Amino acid sequence: MPIIVNLDVVLAQRKMRLNTLAELVDITPQNLSVLKTGKAKAIRFDTLEKICEVLECQPGDILAFAKEPATAGTE
Incomplete structure (x- = not known):
């Protein structure tokens, strides 16, 4: 998955x-562990907002995008 969780x-x-x-x-x-390990499929914005508020950070500090390398034969 190209979304990296840095929680x-x-x-x-x-x-x-x-x-x-x-x-x-709250x-x-x-559920927080599922997010931390990168196994979550989604996160609610209000949950992300609360996490950022408590940790005094930005969403980009917790979530990052990493482009997956192209696989052979898909050129």
Whole structure:
């Protein structure tokens, strides 16, 4: 997937645990873990807003786009 989730990096920079963030954002630690590991298929803007507010960051600090390399034979 070309969307990279850097939540673990931002959490480490803020010296905050996932469970603490989950409590402050009012989301289950399990759902936040799915996001952190990059397995989430979507995120609600209000959830992203709360995460950014608590972590004092921008959405681009948490999410990044990395173009996938072209596979052979698709030229």
